[in-house]
Amino acid sequence: MQISKDKFQLVGTKISEAEKISKPSLSFWKDVFIRFRKNKLAMFGLVLLAILIFMAIFGPYMTEYDYATNDLTNKNQEPSSEHWFGTDDLGRDVFARTWEGARISIFIGVAAALIDLFIGVLWGGISGYKGGRTDEMMMRFADVLYGVPYLLLVILLMVVLGQGLGTMILAMTITGWINMARIVRGQVLSLKSQEYVLAAKTLGANTSRIMAKHLIPNSMAPILVTMTLTIPNAIFTEAFLSFIGLGLTPPLASWGTMANDGLPAIRYYPWRLFFPAIFISLTIFAFNVVGDGLRDALDPRLRK
């Protein structure tokens, strides 16, 4: 086959065109969002979480029954069109109690995570940034506290301080913040020797500004992941404590206390145990899956 020269045409080059960026630039968080959206399991978890939070907010208003009102003529009713999830041994509506429990569980999880975040970022940030003896002392303190078995300490505190929502969150956060502090410290240690921190220092920024404007925002990814994975842990701990009789006191409903109440009657009235049990598992599942998805999306290198 003959190819003649006139079939070709000189296009020429334009320097300005060659350097043109044709795709819109992606910010870090947009990129994360795109990666997260591709993860089907994580998206499923996010939708599940949205439904659970929606029901925690509006669920108690969907039924005419109150979560704390006893109705002894209607106790241990099977799930029906009247009582959607049945009733318990005092005739209380399990549907209303389940969503009241959702509020408490999610509240405990988020509150514990926020307190851990606050103490952990402060402790880890100062320890990592100051370095030297301060770092050594602060981290040794954390190490010793970390050696104390978590659940045993929580149980001990609940026994001594008495049951209640506040005590429970306090008990969980006493050793809970250490994990966050370690992660923040590690981040700060590796970030503080970067050039932009030096630049900020030369420009006269003080420590708190460098922390707030440079170090913490750049550590956001692992902080966020740790937080999302703290929440299911706290929800589990609440359910566990309530299940061994150290949780909230009636008439407050939490999933753990409901499961605890339902256990002796499992043979005859299994729904009293199953509804809270299913929703504890679903909530922990949703938070875990979202946390995993977030970790993969924030740090693609970790993705396997």
Next chain:
Amino acid sequence: MAKYIGKRLLYMLISLWLIITATFFFMRIAPGNPFTSEKQLPPEIEANLNAHYGLDKPWYAQYGDYLLKVVKWDFGPSFKYKSQTVNDLISEGFPVSFILGMEAILLAVAFGLILGIIAALKHNKWQDYTAMIIAVAGISVPSFIMATFLQYFLAIKMGIFPVARFETFMHTILPALALASTPMAFIARLTRSSMLEVMSNDYIKTAKAKGLSQGVITVKHAIRNALLPVVTYMGPLTAGILTGSFVIERIFGIPGLGAHFVTSITNRDYTVIMGVTVFYSIILLASILLVDIAYGIIDPRIKLAGGKKGE
């Protein structure tokens, strides 16, 4: 190595001392004294009781006594059951818990490894997805819920296993399964990711290039190295099995130490709560230390620099 173990032992002792001290002062600030639940006692008898249990001494003397007793492995009497000491409870309940715990650890490690290895070998195929969904479910369903489900469906509804008690081997299967479910899921995930990492190493390619079969490569080269992170997990695993046993033993009516512990919490039997807490802490800290030392022996690449990691 010796220096590392010494340093770790020191930290362990400090942590333990912290726990013992905490339990002691908690016991003092806890509402009520051990005899409040009884009928109003004549003051002479109460004074006698206090003298008998050493409660009439000043707090520092009591604290010293308590420390000394723990060192001598004496956790004191139970205030609720006059004839029993905490030591009795431990020697009676712990063997049962130990058998159950060992069975659960074996189950968790065996099935966790199998699931993880299958998932890694069939990476991104349906076997992988199935194994990982099982693993996420195992992590999400708390052990006490798994226990009630197993009990309801397999024992009450289908009658395959006995519902409760602790007599024959059949009685141990359901509680051990329930205890093992969460750690099994963790091990499966750990094994999978470390297998994937190991499989991408050059020496695996070399093994393939020299014509070894997939099976030989997996067994001889990959698994051995992939096991290392699983070994580190053995410490937290012990902790999980231990705390899991509190609820599992209660659900299945097993007379182990965990069940005694929960009963003592309900009864507010302070000496038992404190004694068992200290006992559990000793076991936990010792097992974590053992695991760390074993890790250093198994993997010579690890330099035990005494907590200087990340610096």
